[in-house]
Amino acid sequence: MAHIILLSWKKLFRDKVNTFWILCFPIVLGTLFNLAFSNLAKDEKMSPIPVAVILEDDEYADALEATIDEITDSTDPMLDPTYCTMDEAMELLEAKEITGILQSGEQVSLTISSNMTNDTLNQSILQAFTNEYNMQQDAIINILTTHPEKIADVLDNFETGTDYNKTVSLSRDDGASPFTQYFFNLLAMTSLFTAVGGIKIATENQANLTPLGARKCVSPTHKLVTLVSELIATTTYEFLLNIIGFCYLAYVLKVDILSRFPLSIFSLFISCLTGVSLGLFIGSLGQKQAEFKQGMVFAVTMPMCFLSGLMIGNMRIVIEEHCPIINKLNPAALISDCYYTLATYESLDRFKTDIITLIVYTCIFILFGFLVTRRQKYASL
Amino acid sequence: MNEPAVKVENLVKRYKEILAVDHLNLEIRQGEIFGLLGPNGSGKTTTINCILSLLSYDMGDISIFGKPMAPNRYDIKKDIGIIMQNVAVFDELTVYENIDYFCGLYIKDKKIRAQYVEDAIDFVGLNDFRKFYPKKLSGGLLRRLNIACGIAHKPKLIILDEPTVAVDPQSRNSILEGIQKLNENGATIIYTSHYMEEVEQICTRIAIVDKGKNLALGTKDELKKLIKKREIITIDILDIKDSDIAAIENLPHVYDVTFENHQLTILCDGGQHNLIRVLDYLQSKEYSFGHVHSELPTLNDVFLEITGKELRD
Known part of the structure; x- marks a missing residue:
């Protein structure tokens, strides 16, 4: 053998x-x-989402501006904001220079174009941001109205983030x-x-x-x-x-x-x-x-x-x-x-x-x- | 008493509708060179493959050295060497390694095997080519390697199936001499070929097969005695009278005389001094003649007379 x-x-x-x-x-x-x-991996790097921000003349505008400035001020900014009027914003959206328009108010509103089908990921991110912002704004107003003494706890929670789902990592190498x-x-x-x-x-x-x-x-x-x-x-x-x-x-x-x-x-x-x-x-x-x-x-x-x-x-x-x-x-x-x-x-x-x-x-x-x-x-x- | 090396009784092998071997009987004695002579497609290789138990057959019994042959009779297989019609060597192994590989299937002892491989290389004269790969060898040398792979383990029975196909005359002679040497060393040889000269040159007994049947069996002299034509005399002559042709036809042992294109052909069925008698008669009639040729019958004549067709048809 x-x-x-x-x-x-x-x-x-x-x-x-x-x-x-x-x-x-x-x-x-x-x-x-x-x-x-x-080469593909390089292309996959996330770039800031261009967005137009319209600040109305009301008490909600400052909060939105502060929030956007906060998330834009990092080394890896999520948004690339342009503060302008509604007309200017619509022009930018039609020219496809921005993904969407954020407008301050009792509820922040998001305007996106249905023609930009190739930018759905960024549109989804903006939608998620808007929903989260409105949800937290409502919560704060609600607490201030009903239990103002608990506002500190609520703000702490927002700061650290409360997660009701325990994440079990099955992964050995997330990267x-x-x-x-x-x-x-x-x-x-x-x-x-x-x-x-x-x-x-x-x-x-x-x-x-x-x-x-x-x-x-x-x-x-x-x-x-x-x-x-x-x-x-x-x-x-x-x-x-x-x-x-x-x-x-x-x-x-x-x-x-x-x-x-x-x-x-x-x-x-x-x-x-x-x-x-x-x-x-x-x-x-x-x-x-x-x-x-x-x-x-x-x-x-x-x-x-x-x-x-x-x-x-x-x-x-x-x-x-x-x-x-x-x-x-x-x-x-x-x-x-x-x-x-x-x-x-x-x-x-x-x-x-x-x-x-x-x-x-x-x-x-x-x-x-x-x-x-x-x-x-x-x-x- | 010695058992026959190979005994084939009533062998029948069919390929669907075709009857390849038709109730064939053979008895090959130990120590002989046995020739299996027949045209292509006559059933020689099929018979060999049945003897080796490579092919299943429809009927018959085959025994080797007195033992019934079967695919799992390794005790019999160790005494058999086979040289196939097609060269069966590995292209990726050298001459030495090829012989060593096949010898290793028979001989387990390393030292003995090494000696046997050397002997085989010497025997086929491939000493200068031991490190060559088969692709670098000429057709003749490749055939010699094929033979060395089949005989390195010093088998008692060697079967050579048309080993000289597509081989130049010099290599052919070398191969035939080698086969005779193997026989002198004690091996029984079965040699199949459609080259009658080769079979005539080396075989002690010959079986003529066609359409799977054993038509004749014997030594070459015995086979030649089976046919009427024993001597053919041809004489170049300008002209000859019909009365003289009739007179020659009446000479002893002459059975047919023809004259065509200034050539007189006389067929004799045996006897001695036929040529002298014919020449004496022609001289007595003062005929001048040129080229004279006397030819004894060949195995082809035997085959022709038995089957009615040429061996190489």
Whole structure:
């Protein structure tokens, strides 16, 4: 067995095409993702919302002006106010130079334009600000009218903020980049591409597919010994290549995938084993040549990766809403979810479910592959 | 008494509607070079694959060294070496590593294996190419590597399925000499080919197969005795009278005489000194003649007479 493993490693190491692609995918795509997402991250920085403020000649105007000055005076201001008249404000709104108009009064009113559909986020923020302001203003007036002695407590509450909902943090790292998900999917894709190695194991051990298979079949070494040895050699080699890709993402591109390192590496190993066994499974199907079956690997894994969100980031969320079973069955989604749960959740429950599902897949693929490939007598060659 | 190396009884193999092997019987003795001669598609490779238990078959019994052959008979498989028609080596391994890999499937002891691999490399003359990858080898050298992979474990029974296809004459001779050497070292050889010259050159006994049937079996002399035509005499001559043609036809052992394009062709069914008798007659009639050629029958003639078609059809 050791003899077969050793020479199989040599074969794999010298198979430049396989080695190149397994290494190339995470490095090239990872670098491209990194370049693209770093620019996107810059664009995501929040800028102050331009707003026109109209102060009416009444007792409420001073309070609104003071509040706006307070939130504008910070290093990261929320609003960019322009104090003007209603006519001027309407002109600015029509020219789309401001998001909305705040007007003082017993209740602060907000005017927004229905034409500015691309600015809905800022409009929502202004709406939330207006609601909060009016709610607090009403509360203060109400307390001053009914229980003036308690005004100090109320102001204290506003100062510190009362939260009636206890927030339980399930998150391990709130600052994780929203784009890290793409790298998880990239790792999943690379792991599944190790199926090409599995195809080779299957085809090189079946007498009806290759002369090499025929030569192995007539030898006195049990087929299972050859298969297991080659499965071990291929999985360990592909795992090693995947570790290089993983380390490139983690240490060179500084992608945040190092959470719980041992478990991440364990996920990587299981996903490589799933990939190789998937190849063994596909390679065992029918009498088509290895090249055709390699094509089948790409035809099967690419849709899996698409559905797990490699091309469209929120694909998995969309699937979760409409057909969640796909996420629970798709190996690419499961692999990607392993890294995601390790990075995001304190609990390992979801991670365990993902890993167990992958192991079940692996067992089914290997069992089927072995049952077909271990056959030693054929109807035709 | 020695068991036959291979015994095939009443073997039938069908590929759907096609009868590939039709009630074939063979008995291959230990220590001989047995030739399985037949045109492409005659069922030679199918028979070999059935013997090796690679193919399932519809009927028949196969035993090797007296033991019934089955896919899980590893005790029998360890004594068999197979050289396939298609080269079966790993492109990513060197000559040495390829032989080592396949030898390792038979020989577990590292030291013995290393020695066997060296012996195999010496045997096929690939010493200068031991670190070469298969892609860097010529067709002939690649065939030699293919042979080395099949014989490195020193098997008692070696099956060579058309090992010289697409090989240059020099490499072919080297391969044929090697096969004879393996036989001298004690191995029983089964050699399939559609090249009658090769089979005639090295095989001690020959089975002629066509359409899955064993048409004739014996040594090459025994096979040649099976046919009427035993000697063909051709003589270049300007002209000859019909009465003289009839007279030659009446000479002993002559059974057919034709004259076409200034060439006299005389077919004899055996006997000795046929050529001398014909030439004596022509000289007695004062005929001048040029090129004279006497040819003994080949296996192709045997095949032609038995099947009515050329071996390479």
